[in-house]
Amino acid sequence: MFLIVSIGLFVIAVDQTVVATALAAVQADLDTGINWAAWTITVYSLGQVIVMPMAGRLSIRYGPRRILLGAMTLFTVASLCCGFANSIEVLVLLRAVQAVGAGALVPAATGIVVASFGDNRDRALGMFNSIFSVGAITGPLIGGLCVTFLSWRAVFWVNVPLGILIVALSLRYLPPTASGERQTFDALGALLFALSMLGAMLAITHLGGEGASPLSPFFLAAAASGLVLGVLFVLHARRRAEPFIPLRLIHGKGFGVLNLINTLYGVAAHGFSALAPLYAQSRYGLSPLQGGTLLTSRAVGVVAVGGLAVLSLRRTGYRLPILVGLAGFVVSLTLTATSPSGLAPAHWLAMAAAVMGVAMGITVPASNNAGFHLAPDQAPAIAGLRGMFRQTGAIVTVSVATAILSRSADPGVTQGVLFLVIAGVVLAALPLVALIPEHRGSW
Known part of the structure:
Protein backbone atom coordinates (compact mmCIF):
# COMPACT_ATOMS: atom_id res chain seq x y z
CA MET A 1 0.00 0.00 0.00
CA PHE A 2 2.80 2.39 0.89
CA LEU A 3 4.57 1.49 -2.36
CA ILE A 4 1.50 2.53 -4.38
CA VAL A 5 1.20 5.84 -2.55
CA SER A 6 4.97 6.39 -2.85
CA ILE A 7 4.97 5.92 -6.64
CA GLY A 8 2.18 8.48 -6.90
CA LEU A 9 4.06 11.00 -4.76
CA PHE A 10 7.24 10.33 -6.75
CA VAL A 11 5.51 11.10 -10.07
CA ILE A 12 4.11 14.36 -8.67
CA ALA A 13 7.54 15.34 -7.29
CA VAL A 14 9.26 14.62 -10.62
CA ASP A 15 6.76 16.83 -12.42
CA GLN A 16 7.68 19.75 -10.16
CA THR A 17 11.19 19.88 -11.67
CA VAL A 18 11.19 17.92 -14.92
CA VAL A 19 9.51 20.66 -16.99
CA ALA A 20 12.19 23.23 -16.12
CA THR A 21 14.70 21.36 -18.31
CA ALA A 22 12.35 21.57 -21.29
CA LEU A 23 11.53 25.30 -21.17
CA ALA A 24 13.94 26.29 -23.93
CA ALA A 25 12.69 23.51 -26.21
CA VAL A 26 9.06 24.42 -25.51
CA GLN A 27 9.79 28.07 -26.24
CA ALA A 28 11.44 27.26 -29.56
CA ASP A 29 8.97 24.62 -30.75
CA LEU A 30 5.81 26.56 -29.86
CA ASP A 31 7.32 29.91 -30.94
CA THR A 32 6.60 31.75 -27.69
CA GLY A 33 8.35 34.02 -25.20
CA ILE A 34 10.09 32.88 -22.05
CA ASN A 35 7.39 34.49 -19.88
CA TRP A 36 4.68 32.31 -21.42
CA ALA A 37 6.93 29.24 -21.29
CA ALA A 38 7.62 29.88 -17.59
CA TRP A 39 3.87 29.86 -16.95
CA THR A 40 3.95 26.09 -17.51
CA ILE A 41 5.75 25.94 -14.15
CA THR A 42 3.92 28.79 -12.42
CA VAL A 43 0.42 27.51 -13.17
CA TYR A 44 1.38 24.07 -11.83
CA SER A 45 2.26 25.58 -8.45
CA LEU A 46 -0.76 27.91 -8.45
CA GLY A 47 -3.16 25.09 -9.16
CA GLN A 48 -1.81 22.99 -6.30
CA VAL A 49 -2.11 25.88 -3.84
CA ILE A 50 -5.81 26.19 -4.65
CA VAL A 51 -6.62 22.48 -4.94
CA MET A 52 -4.77 20.98 -1.94
CA PRO A 53 -7.09 22.18 0.86
CA MET A 54 -10.17 21.52 -1.27
CA ALA A 55 -9.04 17.96 -2.01
CA GLY A 56 -8.42 17.43 1.69
CA ARG A 57 -12.04 18.24 2.50
CA LEU A 58 -13.33 16.14 -0.39
CA SER A 59 -11.23 13.20 0.84
CA ILE A 60 -13.02 13.39 4.17
CA ARG A 61 -16.40 13.48 2.52
CA TYR A 62 -15.99 10.87 -0.24
CA GLY A 63 -13.08 8.78 1.06
CA PRO A 64 -9.38 9.28 0.15
CA ARG A 65 -9.24 6.20 -2.15
CA ARG A 66 -11.81 7.71 -4.51
CA ILE A 67 -10.03 11.05 -4.56
CA LEU A 68 -6.64 9.39 -5.19
CA LEU A 69 -8.04 7.37 -8.11
CA GLY A 70 -9.73 10.42 -9.60
CA ALA A 71 -6.64 12.59 -9.08
CA MET A 72 -4.27 10.10 -10.67
CA THR A 73 -6.59 9.48 -13.60
CA LEU A 74 -6.95 13.20 -14.26
CA PHE A 75 -3.20 13.75 -13.94
CA THR A 76 -2.42 10.90 -16.36
CA VAL A 77 -4.91 12.05 -19.01
CA ALA A 78 -3.69 15.65 -18.72
CA SER A 79 -0.07 14.47 -19.08
CA LEU A 80 -0.94 12.61 -22.27
CA CYS A 81 -2.71 15.68 -23.69
CA CYS A 82 0.17 18.01 -22.71
CA GLY A 83 2.41 16.06 -25.06
CA PHE A 84 0.06 16.80 -27.96
CA ALA A 85 -0.33 20.55 -27.24
CA ASN A 86 0.15 22.65 -30.38
CA SER A 87 0.23 26.08 -28.73
CA ILE A 88 1.56 27.54 -25.49
CA GLU A 89 -1.94 28.61 -24.41
CA VAL A 90 -3.21 25.02 -24.68
CA LEU A 91 -0.14 23.71 -22.84
CA VAL A 92 -0.58 26.15 -19.95
CA LEU A 93 -4.27 25.22 -19.70
CA LEU A 94 -3.45 21.50 -19.63
CA ARG A 95 -0.75 22.10 -17.00
CA ALA A 96 -3.45 23.69 -14.85
CA VAL A 97 -5.51 20.51 -15.23
CA GLN A 98 -2.42 18.50 -14.30
CA ALA A 99 -2.05 20.63 -11.18
CA VAL A 100 -5.58 19.72 -10.07
CA GLY A 101 -4.66 16.03 -10.12
CA ALA A 102 -1.27 16.63 -8.48
CA GLY A 103 -2.68 18.85 -5.75
CA ALA A 104 -5.42 16.37 -4.90
CA LEU A 105 -3.03 13.43 -4.57
CA VAL A 106 -1.11 14.51 -1.45
CA PRO A 107 -4.04 14.97 0.97
CA ALA A 108 -5.68 11.81 -0.41
CA ALA A 109 -2.47 9.83 0.16
CA THR A 110 -2.32 11.22 3.68
CA GLY A 111 -5.89 10.08 4.31
CA ILE A 112 -5.07 6.56 3.10
CA VAL A 113 -2.05 6.34 5.41
CA VAL A 114 -4.05 7.63 8.37
CA ALA A 115 -6.83 5.13 7.71
CA SER A 116 -4.56 2.13 7.11
CA PHE A 117 -1.30 2.32 9.04
CA GLY A 118 -2.52 2.44 12.64
CA ASP A 119 0.27 3.14 15.13
CA ASN A 120 2.84 3.47 12.33
CA ARG A 121 1.07 6.29 10.53
CA ASP A 122 3.40 8.95 11.98
CA ARG A 123 6.42 7.13 10.54
CA ALA A 124 4.78 6.55 7.17
CA LEU A 125 3.85 10.22 6.90
CA GLY A 126 7.35 11.22 7.97
CA MET A 127 8.84 9.30 5.04
CA PHE A 128 6.88 11.29 2.47
CA ASN A 129 9.51 14.02 2.20
CA SER A 130 12.25 11.56 1.28
CA ILE A 131 10.10 10.46 -1.66
CA PHE A 132 9.71 14.06 -2.81
CA SER A 133 13.48 14.56 -2.51
CA VAL A 134 14.24 11.51 -4.67
CA GLY A 135 11.78 12.90 -7.23
CA ALA A 136 13.54 16.26 -7.13
CA ILE A 137 16.88 14.57 -7.84
CA THR A 138 15.62 12.47 -10.76
CA GLY A 139 13.31 15.10 -12.31
CA PRO A 140 16.03 17.17 -14.05
CA LEU A 141 17.81 13.97 -15.14
CA ILE A 142 14.64 12.52 -16.71
CA GLY A 143 13.86 15.85 -18.35
CA GLY A 144 17.37 16.17 -19.76
CA LEU A 145 17.29 12.67 -21.23
CA CYS A 146 13.85 13.20 -22.77
CA VAL A 147 14.74 16.54 -24.37
CA THR A 148 18.15 15.32 -25.58
CA PHE A 149 17.14 11.99 -27.12
CA LEU A 150 13.41 12.36 -27.77
CA SER A 151 11.40 15.59 -27.48
CA TRP A 152 10.06 17.97 -24.87
CA ARG A 153 6.73 16.20 -25.35
CA ALA A 154 8.22 13.03 -23.85
CA VAL A 155 8.66 14.96 -20.58
CA PHE A 156 4.89 14.66 -20.17
CA TRP A 157 4.38 11.27 -21.80
CA VAL A 158 6.74 9.61 -19.31
CA ASN A 159 4.00 10.13 -16.69
CA VAL A 160 1.45 8.10 -18.61
CA PRO A 161 2.65 4.51 -18.01
CA LEU A 162 3.37 5.28 -14.35
CA GLY A 163 -0.07 6.85 -13.96
CA ILE A 164 -1.76 3.81 -15.50
CA LEU A 165 0.26 1.53 -13.21
CA ILE A 166 -0.76 3.49 -10.11
CA VAL A 167 -4.45 3.44 -11.04
CA ALA A 168 -4.34 -0.30 -11.76
CA LEU A 169 -2.52 -1.12 -8.53
CA SER A 170 -4.82 1.13 -6.53
CA LEU A 171 -7.92 -0.58 -7.90
CA ARG A 172 -6.42 -3.97 -7.04
CA TYR A 173 -4.72 -3.41 -3.69
CA LEU A 174 -6.00 -0.26 -1.98
CA PRO A 175 -8.96 -1.20 0.25
CA PRO A 176 -12.04 1.03 0.13
CA THR A 177 -11.76 3.84 2.66
CA ALA A 178 -14.79 4.99 4.54
CA SER A 179 -16.54 8.20 3.59
CA GLY A 180 -16.95 10.67 6.39
CA GLU A 181 -19.18 13.71 6.50
CA ARG A 182 -22.59 13.35 4.90
CA GLN A 183 -23.96 16.82 5.53
CA THR A 184 -24.81 19.14 2.64
CA PHE A 185 -21.69 20.03 0.70
CA ASP A 186 -20.66 23.66 1.24
CA ALA A 187 -20.35 24.56 -2.45
CA LEU A 188 -20.47 28.32 -1.82
CA GLY A 189 -17.67 28.09 0.74
CA ALA A 190 -15.55 26.04 -1.66
CA LEU A 191 -16.10 28.58 -4.45
CA LEU A 192 -15.31 31.59 -2.26
CA PHE A 193 -12.15 29.93 -0.95
CA ALA A 194 -10.90 28.91 -4.41
CA LEU A 195 -11.55 32.32 -5.97
CA SER A 196 -9.99 34.21 -3.05
CA MET A 197 -6.82 32.08 -3.29
CA LEU A 198 -6.74 32.52 -7.07
CA GLY A 199 -6.95 36.31 -6.78
CA ALA A 200 -4.26 36.47 -4.11
CA MET A 201 -1.85 34.16 -5.97
CA LEU A 202 -2.34 35.95 -9.30
CA ALA A 203 -1.53 39.25 -7.59
CA ILE A 204 1.61 37.81 -6.00
CA THR A 205 2.90 36.10 -9.14
CA HIS A 206 2.20 39.25 -11.16
CA LEU A 207 4.83 41.06 -9.09
CA GLY A 208 7.48 38.73 -10.46
CA GLY A 209 6.75 39.71 -14.06
CA GLU A 210 9.09 41.94 -16.02
CA GLY A 211 8.25 45.58 -15.38
CA ALA A 212 5.36 44.69 -13.06
CA SER A 213 4.26 47.30 -10.56
CA PRO A 214 2.24 47.05 -7.32
CA LEU A 215 0.25 49.99 -8.68
CA SER A 216 -0.70 48.29 -11.95
CA PRO A 217 -4.43 47.78 -12.59
CA PHE A 218 -4.03 44.00 -12.82
CA PHE A 219 -2.26 43.73 -9.46
CA LEU A 220 -4.74 46.01 -7.71
CA ALA A 221 -7.75 44.19 -9.18
CA ALA A 222 -6.39 40.71 -8.35
CA ALA A 223 -5.33 41.70 -4.83
CA ALA A 224 -8.64 43.44 -4.11
CA SER A 225 -10.67 40.49 -5.38
CA GLY A 226 -8.62 38.07 -3.30
CA LEU A 227 -9.05 40.18 -0.18
CA VAL A 228 -12.79 40.77 -0.62
CA LEU A 229 -13.53 37.13 -1.43
CA GLY A 230 -11.35 36.02 1.48
CA VAL A 231 -13.36 38.18 3.88
CA LEU A 232 -16.60 36.82 2.43
CA PHE A 233 -15.30 33.26 2.92
CA VAL A 234 -14.48 33.93 6.58
CA LEU A 235 -17.89 35.49 7.21
CA HIS A 236 -19.60 32.58 5.46
CA ALA A 237 -17.57 29.99 7.41
CA ARG A 238 -18.45 31.65 10.72
CA ARG A 239 -22.16 31.47 9.99
CA ARG A 240 -22.23 27.90 8.71
CA ALA A 241 -22.36 24.98 11.15
CA GLU A 242 -20.23 22.75 8.86
CA PRO A 243 -18.15 25.05 6.61
CA PHE A 244 -16.06 23.83 3.72
CA ILE A 245 -12.89 24.49 5.73
Missing part, protein backbone atom coordinates in the same frame (compact mmCIF):
# COMPACT_ATOMS: atom_id res chain seq x y z
CA PRO A 246 -13.39 24.96 9.49
CA LEU A 247 -11.66 28.16 10.55
CA ARG A 248 -10.12 26.41 13.54
CA LEU A 249 -7.91 24.47 11.10
CA ILE A 250 -6.52 27.80 9.90
CA HIS A 251 -6.08 29.87 13.05
CA GLY A 252 -7.31 27.69 15.94
CA LYS A 253 -5.18 26.74 18.95
CA GLY A 254 -2.12 24.87 17.72
CA PHE A 255 -3.07 25.17 14.07
CA GLY A 256 -2.26 28.87 13.69
CA VAL A 257 1.40 28.50 14.73
CA LEU A 258 1.83 25.35 12.62
CA ASN A 259 0.46 27.10 9.53
CA LEU A 260 2.87 29.98 10.13
CA ILE A 261 5.79 27.55 10.53
CA ASN A 262 4.81 25.79 7.31
CA THR A 263 4.66 29.12 5.49
CA LEU A 264 8.17 29.92 6.72
CA TYR A 265 9.25 26.47 5.59
CA GLY A 266 8.02 27.31 2.09
CA VAL A 267 9.76 30.71 2.20
CA ALA A 268 13.11 29.27 3.27
CA ALA A 269 13.31 25.75 1.81
CA HIS A 270 11.26 26.00 -1.38
CA GLY A 271 12.36 29.58 -1.97
CA PHE A 272 15.98 28.44 -1.72
CA SER A 273 15.47 25.69 -4.28
CA ALA A 274 14.01 28.17 -6.77
CA LEU A 275 16.57 30.94 -6.27
CA ALA A 276 19.88 29.16 -5.52
CA PRO A 277 20.72 28.01 -9.09
CA LEU A 278 20.12 31.53 -10.46
CA TYR A 279 22.19 32.98 -7.60
CA ALA A 280 25.11 30.67 -8.41
CA GLN A 281 25.07 31.82 -12.03
CA SER A 282 24.50 35.57 -11.51
CA ARG A 283 26.93 36.10 -8.60
CA TYR A 284 29.69 33.59 -9.25
CA GLY A 285 29.34 32.88 -12.97
CA LEU A 286 28.79 29.17 -12.50
CA SER A 287 27.28 27.16 -15.34
CA PRO A 288 23.61 26.13 -15.32
CA LEU A 289 24.73 22.54 -14.72
CA GLN A 290 26.79 23.56 -11.67
CA GLY A 291 23.88 25.62 -10.37
CA GLY A 292 21.53 22.68 -10.79
CA THR A 293 23.79 20.39 -8.77
CA LEU A 294 23.05 22.53 -5.71
CA LEU A 295 19.57 21.01 -5.64
CA THR A 296 21.14 17.55 -5.85
CA SER A 297 23.29 18.37 -2.80
CA ARG A 298 20.19 19.55 -0.96
CA ALA A 299 18.22 16.42 -1.85
CA VAL A 300 21.08 14.16 -0.75
CA GLY A 301 21.06 15.95 2.61
CA VAL A 302 17.33 15.29 2.98
CA VAL A 303 17.63 11.60 2.18
CA ALA A 304 20.70 11.18 4.41
CA VAL A 305 18.93 12.20 7.63
CA GLY A 306 15.23 11.80 6.78
CA GLY A 307 14.97 8.15 7.80
CA LEU A 308 16.79 8.72 11.08
CA ALA A 309 14.56 11.68 11.87
CA VAL A 310 11.48 9.53 11.26
CA LEU A 311 12.74 6.74 13.53
CA SER A 312 13.69 9.25 16.25
CA LEU A 313 10.41 11.17 16.14
CA ARG A 314 8.80 9.51 19.14
CA ARG A 315 11.87 10.21 21.26
CA THR A 316 12.53 13.76 20.12
CA GLY A 317 8.93 14.89 19.86
CA TYR A 318 7.96 17.64 17.44
CA ARG A 319 9.42 20.82 18.89
CA LEU A 320 13.11 19.87 19.04
CA PRO A 321 13.52 18.73 15.40
CA ILE A 322 11.51 21.70 14.11
CA LEU A 323 13.68 24.07 16.19
CA VAL A 324 16.91 22.42 14.99
CA GLY A 325 15.66 22.40 11.39
CA LEU A 326 14.69 26.07 11.36
CA ALA A 327 18.05 26.95 12.91
CA GLY A 328 19.65 24.92 10.10
CA PHE A 329 17.76 27.05 7.58
CA VAL A 330 19.29 30.16 9.13
CA VAL A 331 22.80 28.67 8.93
CA SER A 332 22.34 27.51 5.33
CA LEU A 333 20.93 30.82 4.10
CA THR A 334 23.70 32.75 5.86
CA LEU A 335 26.38 30.52 4.33
CA THR A 336 24.80 30.95 0.90
CA ALA A 337 24.81 34.74 1.21
CA THR A 338 28.41 34.86 2.48
CA SER A 339 31.23 35.08 -0.02
CA PRO A 340 33.37 31.92 0.17
CA SER A 341 36.85 32.16 1.60
CA GLY A 342 39.41 29.52 0.71
CA LEU A 343 36.87 27.35 -1.13
CA ALA A 344 35.68 27.37 -4.72
CA PRO A 345 32.22 28.98 -4.96
CA ALA A 346 30.71 25.75 -6.32
CA HIS A 347 31.96 23.77 -3.31
CA TRP A 348 30.90 26.46 -0.83
CA LEU A 349 27.39 26.68 -2.23
CA ALA A 350 27.09 22.89 -2.41
CA MET A 351 27.96 22.72 1.28
CA ALA A 352 25.34 25.37 2.09
CA ALA A 353 22.75 23.47 0.04
CA ALA A 354 23.61 20.23 1.85
CA VAL A 355 23.04 21.99 5.19
CA MET A 356 19.65 23.11 3.87
CA GLY A 357 18.86 19.51 2.93
CA VAL A 358 19.84 18.18 6.35
CA ALA A 359 17.68 20.84 7.99
CA MET A 360 14.73 19.87 5.79
CA GLY A 361 15.22 16.18 6.56
CA ILE A 362 15.14 16.92 10.28
CA THR A 363 12.17 19.30 10.14
CA VAL A 364 9.70 17.62 7.81
CA PRO A 365 8.79 14.41 9.69
CA ALA A 366 7.88 16.47 12.75
CA SER A 367 6.09 19.25 10.86
CA ASN A 368 4.19 16.70 8.75
CA ASN A 369 2.77 15.06 11.89
CA ALA A 370 2.39 17.91 14.38
CA GLY A 371 -1.25 18.94 14.62
CA PHE A 372 -2.90 15.73 13.41
CA HIS A 373 -3.74 14.65 16.96
CA LEU A 374 -5.71 17.89 17.41
CA ALA A 375 -8.25 16.67 14.84
CA PRO A 376 -7.50 13.10 13.67
CA ASP A 377 -10.70 12.94 11.64
CA GLN A 378 -9.59 15.99 9.65
CA ALA A 379 -6.16 14.62 8.65
CA PRO A 380 -6.60 15.01 4.84
CA ALA A 381 -7.83 18.60 5.26
CA ILE A 382 -4.90 19.40 7.57
CA ALA A 383 -2.47 17.91 5.03
CA GLY A 384 -4.04 19.96 2.24
CA LEU A 385 -3.73 23.19 4.20
CA ARG A 386 -0.14 22.35 5.14
CA GLY A 387 0.75 21.97 1.47
CA MET A 388 -1.08 25.17 0.61
CA PHE A 389 0.81 27.24 3.18
CA ARG A 390 4.17 25.81 2.08
CA GLN A 391 3.48 26.48 -1.59
CA THR A 392 2.20 29.96 -0.77
CA GLY A 393 5.44 30.76 1.07
CA ALA A 394 7.44 29.63 -1.94
CA ILE A 395 5.36 31.60 -4.45
CA VAL A 396 5.56 34.77 -2.34
CA THR A 397 9.33 34.44 -2.00
CA VAL A 398 10.01 33.82 -5.68
CA SER A 399 7.62 36.55 -6.86
CA VAL A 400 8.93 39.22 -4.49
CA ALA A 401 12.55 38.24 -5.18
CA THR A 402 11.98 38.35 -8.95
CA ALA A 403 10.38 41.78 -8.68
CA ILE A 404 13.34 43.11 -6.68
CA LEU A 405 15.99 41.48 -8.88
CA SER A 406 14.46 42.87 -12.08
CA ARG A 407 15.15 46.36 -10.74
CA SER A 408 18.62 45.65 -9.31
CA ALA A 409 21.88 46.82 -10.85
CA ASP A 410 23.72 43.83 -9.33
CA PRO A 411 21.29 40.90 -9.06
CA GLY A 412 23.87 38.53 -7.57
CA VAL A 413 24.66 40.74 -4.58
CA THR A 414 20.97 41.62 -4.19
CA GLN A 415 20.07 37.94 -3.99
CA GLY A 416 22.66 37.48 -1.26
CA VAL A 417 20.98 40.23 0.74
CA LEU A 418 17.59 38.57 0.19
CA PHE A 419 18.94 35.29 1.58
CA LEU A 420 20.10 37.16 4.69
CA VAL A 421 16.69 38.81 5.09
CA ILE A 422 14.96 35.42 4.89
CA ALA A 423 17.43 34.05 7.44
CA GLY A 424 16.58 36.93 9.77
CA VAL A 425 12.84 36.30 9.45
CA VAL A 426 13.26 32.60 10.26
CA LEU A 427 15.56 33.42 13.19
CA ALA A 428 12.99 35.83 14.63
CA ALA A 429 10.33 33.09 14.42
CA LEU A 430 12.27 30.48 16.43
CA PRO A 431 10.51 31.31 19.75
CA LEU A 432 7.18 30.31 18.14
CA VAL A 433 8.31 26.67 18.20
CA ALA A 434 7.47 26.57 21.92
CA LEU A 435 3.77 26.93 20.96
CA ILE A 436 3.71 23.82 18.73
CA PRO A 437 1.57 20.96 20.16
CA GLU A 438 3.74 18.13 21.53
CA HIS A 439 2.46 14.55 21.49
CA ARG A 440 5.52 12.57 20.34
CA GLY A 441 3.77 10.62 17.61
CA SER A 442 0.73 9.67 19.66
CA TRP A 443 -2.63 10.50 18.12
